[in-house]
Structure formats: structure tokens, C-alpha cells
Amino acid sequence: MDDPRFHYVLGIESSCDEMAAAVIRDGREIVASVVHSQVEVHRPYGGVVPELASRDHVRAVARVSEQALADSGLEASQLDGIAVTAGPGLVGSLLVGLSFGKAVAFQLGIPVVGVHHLVGHLMSAELSRPDLAPPYVGLVVSGGHTALYRIGRDGSTDVLGETRDDAVGEAFDKVAVLLGLGFPGGPAVSRAAESGDATAVDFPRPMLKRPGLDFSYSGLKTAVAIEVERRGGLAALSGSQVADVAASFEAAATDVLVLRARKALRQEKLAAVAVVGGVAANRRLREEMARVGQRDGFEVVFPPLDLCTDNAAMIAAAGARLLERGQRDGLDLNAFSRAPISSVASGAG
């Protein structure tokens, strides 16, 4: 960071079911990071319940932010800026973090900047690997997003491809429901898949034969539903059959990500891919991407698990970069449920 004005930035993230706060020093170093998860609140429903999420967020936002500040050993007056996720996500949840962030910034008389959630995720790769420098390919895989980006030398983010229907994490969640597994779906399916045979069912690898770099997970989800039906319905499935279907689904879902990432690297003539977002925690994806990367000669960067899932350190880091570039938002900064990354991307928006 060239500009010394933003030593300490407080980041706040509340786009979905996590409320998180973190303090970043000089744009790169995580001084404190606190994540309050609501998984237990939502588990009975098999998915995030938006109203529960925003209600729990209201209770958590001040507590989590105070905790991050206490962990950092700083006084609030030492903060130089506030970065807060503005979207995409659940508007009710986003507004809680956003309103709090703006209020704190106003009170302290420091600037606030809204951060695109996916720009934050992409930043988590550089946060964990300070030697990773653009240009590289970013693959965002989560419950709400599945997209490939080209991260340019100037920090620009251009979409190379994205899902045409369901996000990969959404497919994991819905397949978990089809297989009678728990929530969150990703870990539940992976756990079931561990003892299964990934070659038991030859599920389609959607879109691979199509040109371009888009994804589609709706057909794969449907194929799992049909397979369960063909075997006589969920009630008729043994534990090992559930494991086989789970393993076969996981293999298909992750193969597509690996092969699409490789295609993007070839197309863009780049040699490094950063895989970020909640599904980047998937073990099979990590192993397979690393294996193919080693074989085909590209570098694979996975942030550590605590930076894969939603966190505020990535938001603070991305926000610090925006603040350094002179970007500011006013108190009229609003939440958005969906928006292309380009409209709010680093420095551009």
C-alpha cells in the first residue's frame, strides 16, 4: 500500500447467514477476525431462513464488531476506514451490517466504502498468499455464485463465465435434501460421499461440450432426483447407496469446476487459478484441482478454510484497496441483492 492513510480498516460482512467483523492492517495483514455463524439457527430448516438471518444479525452485529476490535487491541479511534459488504446477498441481512458500518463511520468521522461480496472472496486468495499477483483466474464457488473471472493487473475483474441456473453450492444443498442428508449441504454430501463409489452413477458433466465458460447445475440436480426415483425413492435407499449417489454427484459437480477452470486458463493464457467461496472448502475439489494443476502445469491457490467461507477479513482487505484508490461511499450507500461484479468492482464503481 502506497498511501499510509489506511493502516487499520474494520470490515463488516453480513450478506447471508454469517455476521463477521475483522480488522486489517495495511491492506494485507489480518489483525483480528471474528465470525458468528448461524448454522445452528438454520439447521432445522435445511437452508438459510432469511428472516431468522436478519433478526440474528441485529443481535450479533455490535457484539461481533466489538469483539474484533478487542481482539485487535485497538481503540475505535485508531480505525482509518470502514468496509462493509453492500451485496449481493439477502437485502435484510446486508442492511444490518451496512447500517451499522455507516453509523460507526459517521460517528468516528472516517470514510466508509461498500464492497462487492465476490470481490471480497476473490481478495481472500491474495490475503492468504501475498506472493499471488494478478493477472490470474478467479473461480468463485458458493451457495449463491458460480463464476470465473479474469483478475487483471490493475485489480479489474472481468466475468469469463457464470452459472446459467443454480449455483454449485445450491446444487449441493438441494442434493443433500434429495438424499435426506443434513444442512449445510456441502459438508453433508461430502461426508456421505467419503464411503461411496464415485463411479457408481455416471452423472452428466453439464456444459462441458458447450463452447464458452458458463456453468449449469440444474440438470445435474435433476439427474440426481431421477436416480433416486429410479432406485425406488429415498426411503428405499441403503446407506451405501446414498453414499454412492453422493460420491458420484460430488465427482460430477467438482469435475466441471476443474475442467472449466483449466479451459479458462488456456483461453486467457494464464498460469494461476485462485478458488474462493464456500465450496472451495470441498476436499475433492481441492485434491482434483491440485492434481490437474500439477499435471497440466498451472498453479492452484486455495485460501485456508477460514477464508473460504464468508468472513470479514476479505471485505476489509478489498475495502482497504478501494479506500487507498480514493473510493468513498456516502451515507446513502444501499444494499443490493444482485449486481454484476463489474458495476461495483474494485476501483471501477
Next chain:
Amino acid sequence: MRFRCSGIDATTRAARALADAIGPEGLVLGLVGPLGAGKTAFVKGLAAGLGVDPASVSSPTFVIANEYAGAGRKLAHVDLYRLETRDELDDVGFVDMLEPGAVVAVEWADRLPDALPADRLTLRIERAKDDPDSRSFTASATRRGSLAVLEAWVKTLHEIEIQTEMD
């Protein structure tokens, strides 16, 4: 009214035919059916018929509601999959989406039937037991506005040679 489509292309044509049948008053369309039935796929076809790029239409499960600007009217694509109460629907601004002329497609409409306007077309989509690529569609309307759309849809379906049966 019932009909059947074999393959995604036929489903898309049927959905476009529905778009052609919607009058200036707009339509609230409730979509019902199991995971993987093709609710989002149907909405993509509907979007195409309304002048919205179908490639831009993705699953709204994560964000609950997406809005698109079609040729002359809005398309709202709502998903009740993760919702438990009517209040949550209010939180995403559902009432504002119900403007005159708008087309509002609601997936998992059976989760919160009381939260939806009474005058609506309900479309049940099911996978055919004998053919994984085929879908059976059952449409029903409740009040005058949606009944008129349903009648017009039967005509536009017949024009593209999709046969319908009446209940």
C-alpha cells in the same frame, strides 16, 4: 388444463406461448413441483417470450427474488424455497413487484399460498415416470384475470401444436 412436453425445447416453446397469452393486466404465476422438475427452466422460457435474455435468468433460491426488465413490462422471479413466513416475502419487496402489467413468477408457490394474490395461474410441473426428459404440466386459474390468460394460453399452445386436455 393439462399438457405434456418432451424435452427442454418443447418446454421453452410452451413457456413462450404463455408469454404471448398474457394481456396488459399482467400475470401472477405460481410454479409448483419437486426439486429438478424444471420450474426455473420454465421461467427462462417465459423470460425469453417477454423479451428478457434467458441466459440472464438464474435460480433465485439464494437471493429470493430477481427482477428483469422485459419488452414493455417487468418480470419478477421469486423463490419461496427458503421462506417460512409471509413477512419474509414482504422483506424482499414482494408487494412492489405486483404492479399492474407485471409478470410475477413464483417458484414453490405452495409453500406460502396465502401470501400470493388470489387471482393467479398455478402451474404444476412433474417429471413423467416413463421418460426422464418429459414433463407433465397442469395449469389452473382462480379468478377472471388468470382465467383469461389460461384460455388464451390454450390457444397459443394449439397454434404451436401442443395438445391440451381439459380437466
